[in-house]
Amino acid sequence: MQSKLIRITDQTAYRRRRFIAGALGLCTLGGFGALRYGQHWPRSEASADKAPVPAVVEADAAVLHNAGKRLTSKHAATHYNNAYEFGWNKADPYRESGAFQMTPWAVSFDGLCAKPGTFDIDELMGMPFSHLEERVYDFRCVEAWSMVIPYNGRPLRDIIRAVEPLGSARYVAFTSVLRPKEMPGQASAFGTLDWPYVEALTIKEAMHPLTFATFGVYGDRELPQNGLPFRITVPWKYGFKSPKFIVRITFTEERPMATWNVENPKEYGWFSNVYPDISHPRWSQATERRIWDDGEIERIPSRPYNGYADQVAQLYPGSVQQYR
Amino acid sequence: MIRLAAHLLLATPAVVLALAWQGRALGVDPQKSLIFESGIWTFNLLLLVLFLPRVARWAHWPTLLRYRRAVGLWAFTYASAHFLFFLSFLLGWDFPRLAEEIVKRPYVLLGFSAWLTLFTLALTSTRGAMRRLGRHWKRLHSTVYIALALVAVHYLLMIRSDWAWPVSYASLALLMLVLRLRRGNPARS
Numbered sequence: 316m317q318s319k320l321i322r323i324t325d326q327t328a329y330r331r332r333r334f335i336a337g338a339l340g341l342c343t344l345g346g347f348g349a350l351r352y353g354q355h356w357p358r359s360e361a362s363a364d365k366a367p368v369p370a371v372v373e374a375d376a377a378v379l380h381n382a383g384k385r386l387t388s389k390h391a392a393t394h395y396n397n398a399y400e401f402g403w404n405k406a407d408p409y410r411e412s413g414a415f416q417m418t419p420w421a422v423s424f425d426g427l428c429a430k431p432g433t434f435d436i437d438e439l440m441g442m443p444f445s446h447l448e449e450r451v452y453d454f455r456c457v458e459a460w461s462m463v464i465p466y467n468g469r470p471l472r473d474i475i476r477a478v479e480p481l482g483s484a485r486y487v488a489f490t491s492v493l494r495p496k497e498m499p500g501q502a503s504a505f506g507t508l509d510w511p512y513v514e515a516l517t518i519k520e521a522m523h524p525l526t527f528a529t530f531g532v533y534g535d536r537e538l539p540q541n542g543l544p545f546r547i548t549v550p551w552k553y554g555f556k557s558p559k560f561i562v563r564i565t566f567t568e569e570r571p572m573a574t575w576n577v578e579n580p581k582e583y584g585w586f587s588n589v590y591p592d593i594s595h596p597r598w599s600q601a602t603e604r605r606i607w608d609d610g611e612i613e614r615i616p617s618r619p620y621n622g623y624a625d626q627v628a629q630l631y632p633g634s635v636q637q638y639r
Numbered sequence: 640m641i642r643l644a645a646h647l648l649l650a651t652p653a654v655v656l657a658l659a660w661q662g663r664a665l666g667v668d669p670q671k672s673l674i675f676e677s678g679i680w681t682f683n684l685l686l687l688v689l690f691l692p693r694v695a696r697w698a699h700w701p702t703l704l705r706y707r708r709a710v711g712l713w714a715f716t717y718a719s720a721h722f723l724f725f726l727s728f729l730l731g732w733d734f735p736r737l738a739e740e741i742v743k744r745p746y747v748l749l750g751f752s753a754w755l756t757l758f759t760l761a762l763t764s765t766r767g768a769m770r771r772l773g774r775h776w777k778r779l780h781s782t783v784y785i786a787l788a789l790v791a792v793h794y795l796l797m798i799r800s801d802w803a804w805p806v807s808y809a810s811l812a813l814l815m816l817v818l819r820l821r822r823g824n825p826a827r828s
Contacts, residue, residue: 325699332698340694347683395667403801406666459729460668505803578800597746597796599736604728610669614731 384451387462388608389533395606396540397456398559399508400491400498407500408540414497415539422545426488426565429479436544439474440530449534450527455589455621457553460604460612466548467531472522480518480566487521488571489514489547490563508574514558515571515585516549517630525550525626551620551627553587586638588631591617593639645706649713652680653720670728677721682794682808684714685787689815708764711783715761722754746796753789756782784819787812 396408401415423433440447447467455461475487493511495502501510520526527548532541542559549557555575565571575583582596591601605613620627631638656676659665665672688710695703730736740747760780762768769776791812794805 329699333700336694336698336700351679391667399800403799405668405671503801506800507802508800594743597744598729599740602731604668604670606667609667610663610665612668612670612728614728 400500402500411499412539417544420544423563424478427481427484428566452550466529468527468529471526471528484566486567488565489558489561492560492562512574514573551623556587584639588638589621674724677717681717715757718757749789749793753786756786
């Protein structure tokens with residue numbers, strides 16, 4: 316009698332445990348699904364979002380060397396971005412940037428220059444947006460993917476000249492905006508980057524005619540996911556050397572810090588020029604995945620200085636190892 | 640019937656991924672999503688295959704043990720898809736470069752070793768192999784814990800800045816390893 320009772324108790328207990336195990340299993344699966352896919356599962360987008368983009372940009376005297384090239388679709392270039400300010404996922408910059416205030420936007424210039432001051436973005440453009448130059452640049456991410464993107468802007472050197480850097484200024488430091496309330500990635504506890512994002516170039520690099528003060532892409536100013544309203548584009552370096560959301564530009568004598576370089580100096584060099592022969596410690600840089608459109612990806616060889624060697628190689632005398 | 644349902648359940652992530660790929664629903668870079676998701680599901684199923692016997696013992700539910708092999712084989716399937724996606728999308732079937740990557744990059748070496756381990760276990764998962772290997776079979780198959788450790792470090796090496804997912808997975812893997820070392824093999828009881 317007693318043994319039977321025990322067995323019944325045991326079976327009831329085991330049945331309860333099976334139920335608990337099953338329920339916990341389902342909860343785990345559901346929780347995993349919600350955490351992993353709830354937020355990041357691709358949503359269907361309005362078709363208006365995929366407006367056709369002319370595949371070829373009109374030739375422009377300043378960039379004849381790459382005019383007429385095939386462009387990455389605007390949809391791909393605006394829905395696949397690295398902007399850790401909005402999150403680490405490449406869809407985060409367009410999904411999580413809704414609260415970001417793009418106007419008004421002012422940029423302050425300080426440090427070793429004769430005419431420091433704060434300028435509104437219209438003053439920086441110096442002309443109506445539609446009059447800005449359009450340049451088609453190859454964009455090469457350190458993660459070994461690339462795109463071809465039309466940028467709207469003007470050479471950075473035209474702006475720099477206006478504030479008259481002193482002879483002692485050897486570097487130009489860029490500081491991005493710090494707005495954790497509008498940029499969820501800056502508020503995240505799960506990142507290791509220090510905010511705001513900082514980057515820097517040598518003054519020679521900053522004054523190079525290819526270095527482009529950028530106010531739009533694809534003729535569109537309203538794209539925070541691409542680093543607007545104001546970013547710098549440096550096409551011969553890995554993408555993270557082209558800072559976004561810039562609010563401050565400082566001229567210095569000492570080499571300024573750069574966010575990814577501080578994060579992991581072995582993996583992200585201070586110069587970070589594109590050298591296909593120099594691997595990232597974790598992956599090869601010999602080839603890149605050229606993203607043309609959603610799901611249309613081509614593997615192509617990478618080129619020294621991302622194809623701009625003729626224009627910029629003279630900036631880097633001696634062993635290229637110094638400029639990785 | 641239940642076995643079929645179990646296989647269907649284990650195949651669901653693969654089916655959903657394949658449909659999403661076909662339906663162009665994987666976003667701008669489906670290659671990246673495919674590599675990532677196949678890796679994550681390998682990890683999920685590896686954790687599940689090690690967790691099943693513990694649940695079976697706790698809840699006195701021996702039926703669960705019958706599905707261990709299915710889970711293990713599906714883990715191997717996801718791992719193989721992961722490897723094939725890597726070979727195809729990132730290396731373009733360039734086998735000399737695969738050899739170079741294995742030698743030069745720790746994450747590739749770890750992932751490849753883990754896949755080799757799972758491959759061996761999948762090959763020896765048949766009843767015939769169990770019989771032939773006898774008492775060695777259990778020892779051979781406890782190398783799944785080594786595969787788990789390799790996979791955990793492989794994922795940790797992927798961190799660029801955001802560590803939440805890789806560290807969570809590594810913690811779970813560590814927990815399984817500690818349980819195994821402290822209480823011994825759960826399948827033995």
